[in-house]
Amino acid sequence: MRAIGALILGIAIVAGLAVATSRAAEEPPAGQSEAKAPTAASPTSAVPVTPKDAAPPPSVTIIGASEAHGVLGRDVRSAADEDMGRIVDVIVDRGGHVRAAAIDFGGFLGVGSRKIVVDWNALRFGKIANKKDSITLELTKAQVAAAPEYKEDTPIVVLGASGSLQPLQAIQ
Known part of the structure; x- marks a missing residue:
């Protein structure tokens, strides 16, 4: 039933975008009046104003609610079901x-916690241990506890599960 509702919503969105696009193409830009037919008082012929670079309508993709989720603020668990923190960036x-993902790790109720960075490929998204849509980190709590703290505008040390993370190439 939810799939049908999502499909109807998607069709309504696409139809609304099509109507809005066609109305926008019919209306003159703000501050301009529509071109009028030439009269005896104005010998020059008027040409209707149309936008030369009218943007095509945007594409629309519908993702089911059970197909994707945001990750910021989500809890991360270890394979041993230990609390590993929460994704904050x-x-x-x-x-x-x-x-990579920055995880707010350690502490109690936000006191004494610190941000560490883990390789994106060390995270597993899916159902485990009867927990729907969980995020699992393929590192132990001891490995994460030993990671250096992440600080803005400093080189980022990324902790990876397999050690195969390639360094970032500087872009000039």
């Missing part, structure tokens, strides 16, 4: 590729 390279 996602690190991307200059090409926009996801490289």
